[in-house]
Amino acid sequence: MRCIPLREAVPHVRGAKGDQQTSAHPRRVGLRNYTDRMPELPEVETVARDLRPLLVGRSLLSIHRSRKPLRNQWSKKCEPMLLGSRIEAIHRRGKWLLLELDRGPFLMVHLGMTGQFTVVLPGTAKEDHTHFVFLLDDRSELRFRDIRRFGSITYFADRAGWEGYLADRLGPEPWDLPAQDWQSVLAKSKRALKAILLDQTIIAGVGNIYADESCFAAGIDPRRTGHSLDAKEGLRLLQSIRVVLNRAIKYRGSSIRNYVGGSGLRGGFQNEFAAYGRTGKPCLKCEVPIECVRLAGRSTHFCPQCQT
Numbered sequence: 001m002r003c004i005p006l007r008e009a010v011p012h013v014r015g016a017k018g019d020q021q022t023s024a025h026p027r028r029v030g031l032r033n034y035t036d037r038m039p040e041l042p043e044v045e046t047v048a049r050d051l052r053p054l055l056v057g058r059s060l061l062s063i064h065r066s067r068k069p070l071r072n073q074w075s076k077k078c079e080p081m082l083l084g085s086r087i088e089a090i091h092r093r094g095k096w097l098l099l100e101l102d103r104g105p106f107l108m109v110h111l112g113m114t115g116q117f118t119v120v121l122p123g124t125a126k127e128d129h130t131h132f133v134f135l136l137d138d139r140s141e142l143r144f145r146d147i148r149r150f151g152s153i154t155y156f157a158d159r160a161g162w163e164g165y166l167a168d169r170l171g172p173e174p175w176d177l178p179a180q181d182w183q184s185v186l187a188k189s190k191r192a193l194k195a196i197l198l199d200q201t202i203i204a205g206v207g208n209i210y211a212d213e214s215c216f217a218a219g220i221d222p223r224r225t226g227h228s229l230d231a232k233e234g235l236r237l238l239q240s241i242r243v244v245l246n247r248a249i250k251y252r253g254s255s256i257r258n259y260v261g262g263s264g265l266r267g268g269f270q271n272e273f274a275a276y277g278r279t280g281k282p283c284l285k286c287e288v289p290i291e292c293v294r295l296a297g298r299s300t301h302f303c304p305q306c307q308t
């Protein structure tokens with residue numbers, strides 16, 4: 001993949017005819033520039049925070065779904081367990097959302113690349129690519145819209161079900177990862193930092209954008225191997241991850257494609273990027289042009305002077 005400036009790389013996705021007219025899974029459609037821009041922890045956290053006041057206490061009256069497949073299968077057999085259930089809580093783990101229902105089941109939602117999970121007022125026109133509509137008892141609707149259809153909604157009968165599913169897929173949240181565990185992962189790893197940061201089993205929720213921004217904030221070159229960092233650098237990187245994610249949550253995440261929060265509002269952190277997508281532009285600290293390399297299969301942006 002070329003490393004191209006962000007503005008140029010943002011594809012026009014609304015109303016893409018290829019998606020509207022095919023029932024095949026979009027996996028086969030060219031994905032260049034897409035996999036770098038999936039919703040990450042701050043975006044999913046924003047959706048969860050937006051949805052809580054709109055959904056908690058509401059009951060599900062009906063479920064309608066499109067015929068087009070999402071990333072996983074949806075079984076109608078689970079619907080009787082959902083209908084009439086009240087939403088008790090909304091959780092986030094890594095890049096996953098979890099709706100907890102009062103009768104015990106959970107709905108686990110992944111936004112994939114282009115998923116939008118929003119509550120709309122009664123009578124709101126249904127947009128193209130809307131794959132799920134949950135009618136709520138106040139007549140508002142919870143909708144899942146996903147142009148690329150890499151997202152998913154999965155039913156679990158109980159907490160043990162999703163906890164078991166995520167157990168070997170997801171490590172601790174960035175704020176829960178003990179510094180000594182992090183240092184020990186780094187010390188044992190010969191992988192590039194970028195690959196370590198993207199590994200969801202080590203630290204949950206970091207993707208391409210926030211890996212690049214965290215390395216920039218820490219002043220550490222993402223091409224370095226884990227075991228090359230000393231304890232001070234390792235700690236600085238972990239603290240930078242937390243600071244960058246907190247800041248991004250404050251800005252409601254990054255809307256660089258069609259990501260919106262649970263209330264339909266866009267994020268604003270895309271205007272705060274220091275490294276990500278700024279290839280060739282002057283570093284905000286030293287004015288040396290930001291460079292881009294391919295690392296861990298992803299475009300990786302860094303300042304060759306500030307990040308050592």
Ligand SMILES: [Zn+2]
Nearest residue numbers: 283286303306
């Ligand atoms: Zn610099």
